[in-house]
Amino acid sequence: MSTEPINKSKGGSLAWAWRMIDRHRRRESVRPHQVEFALAAIANVTGRHPIHRSPTH
Template sequence: MNAPLNPSKGGSLKWAWRIIDIRRARGQVDEHQIEYALNAIEAVHGRRPIHGSPTYAFDDEERLRVKVGPR
Protein backbone atom coordinates (compact mmCIF):
# COMPACT_ATOMS: atom_id res chain seq x y z
CA MET A 1 0.00 0.00 0.00
CA ASN A 2 1.20 3.46 -0.81
CA ALA A 3 0.24 6.62 1.03
CA PRO A 4 -2.13 8.86 -0.89
CA LEU A 5 -0.44 11.64 -2.82
CA ASN A 6 -2.78 14.35 -1.57
CA PRO A 7 -1.40 15.67 1.76
CA SER A 8 -4.92 16.35 3.00
CA LYS A 9 -5.56 12.63 2.70
CA GLY A 10 -2.33 11.53 4.36
CA GLY A 11 0.39 11.79 1.72
CA SER A 12 2.87 13.98 3.56
CA LEU A 13 5.69 13.05 5.88
CA LYS A 14 4.34 15.53 8.40
CA TRP A 15 1.10 13.54 8.43
CA ALA A 16 3.01 10.26 8.76
CA TRP A 17 5.00 11.44 11.78
CA ARG A 18 1.83 12.89 13.31
CA ILE A 19 0.11 9.50 13.06
CA ILE A 20 3.10 7.84 14.76
CA ASP A 21 3.02 10.50 17.52
CA ILE A 22 -0.71 10.02 18.07
CA ARG A 23 -0.23 6.26 18.38
CA ARG A 24 2.63 6.73 20.85
CA ALA A 25 0.36 8.94 22.96
CA ARG A 26 -2.14 6.05 22.96
CA GLY A 27 -4.52 7.86 20.67
CA GLN A 28 -7.02 6.20 18.39
CA VAL A 29 -5.13 5.19 15.25
CA ASP A 30 -6.07 2.09 13.30
CA GLU A 31 -3.58 -0.33 11.79
CA HIS A 32 -4.28 0.85 8.23
CA GLN A 33 -3.28 4.41 9.16
CA ILE A 34 -0.09 3.16 10.81
CA GLU A 35 0.80 1.12 7.72
CA TYR A 36 0.21 4.13 5.45
CA ALA A 37 2.41 6.25 7.71
CA LEU A 38 5.20 3.66 7.88
CA ASN A 39 5.07 3.16 4.11
CA ALA A 40 5.33 6.92 3.53
CA ILE A 41 8.37 7.17 5.81
CA GLU A 42 9.96 4.17 4.14
CA ALA A 43 9.29 5.56 0.65
CA VAL A 44 11.19 8.74 1.47
CA HIS A 45 13.89 7.52 3.84
CA GLY A 46 14.13 3.82 3.02
CA ARG A 47 13.78 2.97 6.69
CA ARG A 48 11.35 1.02 8.86
CA PRO A 49 11.05 1.15 12.67
CA ILE A 50 13.43 -0.80 14.87
CA HIS A 51 12.34 -4.43 14.69
CA GLY A 52 10.05 -5.29 17.58
CA SER A 53 9.66 -1.70 18.79
CA PRO A 54 6.19 -1.34 20.35
CA THR A 55 6.31 2.45 19.81
CA TYR A 56 7.53 2.35 16.20
CA ALA A 57 10.88 3.89 17.17
CA PHE A 58 13.43 4.59 14.42
CA ASP A 59 17.22 4.75 14.70
CA ASP A 60 18.23 8.43 14.46
CA GLU A 61 14.58 9.47 14.43
CA GLU A 62 15.33 13.10 15.23
CA ARG A 63 17.43 13.32 12.08
CA LEU A 64 14.80 11.56 9.97
CA ARG A 65 12.13 14.00 11.09
CA VAL A 66 14.06 17.01 9.79
CA LYS A 67 15.98 15.49 6.90
CA VAL A 68 14.47 15.30 3.46
CA GLY A 69 15.44 11.97 1.99
CA PRO A 70 15.79 10.82 -1.61
CA ARG A 71 12.63 10.65 -3.70
Protein backbone atom coordinates in the same frame (compact mmCIF):
# COMPACT_ATOMS: atom_id res chain seq x y z
CA MET B 1 10.92 17.42 -1.05
CA SER B 2 8.12 19.22 0.73
CA THR B 3 6.32 17.81 3.73
CA GLU B 4 3.14 19.62 2.71
CA PRO B 5 0.39 17.39 1.35
CA ILE B 6 -0.45 17.62 -2.33
CA ASN B 7 -4.14 17.45 -1.51
CA LYS B 8 -4.74 18.64 2.04
CA SER B 9 -8.11 16.94 2.24
CA LYS B 10 -6.51 13.52 1.74
CA GLY B 11 -3.34 13.82 3.85
CA GLY B 12 -0.45 12.28 1.97
CA SER B 13 2.45 14.16 3.52
CA LEU B 14 5.42 13.06 5.52
CA ALA B 15 4.23 15.39 8.29
CA TRP B 16 0.91 13.54 8.32
CA ALA B 17 2.74 10.23 8.66
CA TRP B 18 4.75 11.45 11.65
CA ARG B 19 1.58 12.83 13.29
CA MET B 20 -0.03 9.39 12.95
CA ILE B 21 3.01 7.74 14.55
CA ASP B 22 3.02 10.30 17.38
CA ARG B 23 -0.70 9.76 18.00
CA HIS B 24 -0.11 5.99 18.07
CA ARG B 25 2.72 6.41 20.59
CA ARG B 26 0.42 8.50 22.82
CA ARG B 27 -2.13 5.67 22.60
CA GLU B 28 -4.68 7.92 20.90
CA SER B 29 -7.28 6.53 18.54
CA VAL B 30 -5.47 5.52 15.35
CA ARG B 31 -6.53 2.67 13.11
CA PRO B 32 -3.93 -0.04 12.44
CA HIS B 33 -3.98 0.53 8.69
CA GLN B 34 -3.15 4.21 9.25
CA VAL B 35 -0.05 3.26 11.24
CA GLU B 36 1.01 0.76 8.57
CA PHE B 37 0.49 3.34 5.83
CA ALA B 38 2.44 5.97 7.79
CA LEU B 39 5.35 3.60 8.44
CA ALA B 40 5.46 2.63 4.77
CA ALA B 41 5.46 6.28 3.71
CA ILE B 42 8.27 7.17 6.10
CA ALA B 43 10.29 4.14 4.98
CA ASN B 44 9.72 5.05 1.34
CA VAL B 45 10.89 8.65 1.78
CA THR B 46 13.78 8.11 4.20
CA GLY B 47 14.90 4.66 3.12
CA ARG B 48 14.77 3.52 6.76
CA HIS B 49 12.50 0.88 8.21
CA PRO B 50 11.22 0.60 11.79
CA ILE B 51 13.13 -1.55 14.22
CA HIS B 52 11.46 -4.93 14.65
CA ARG B 53 9.43 -5.11 17.88
CA SER B 54 9.74 -1.39 18.55
CA PRO B 55 6.67 0.32 20.05
CA THR B 56 5.65 1.73 16.67
CA HIS B 57 6.28 -1.43 14.66
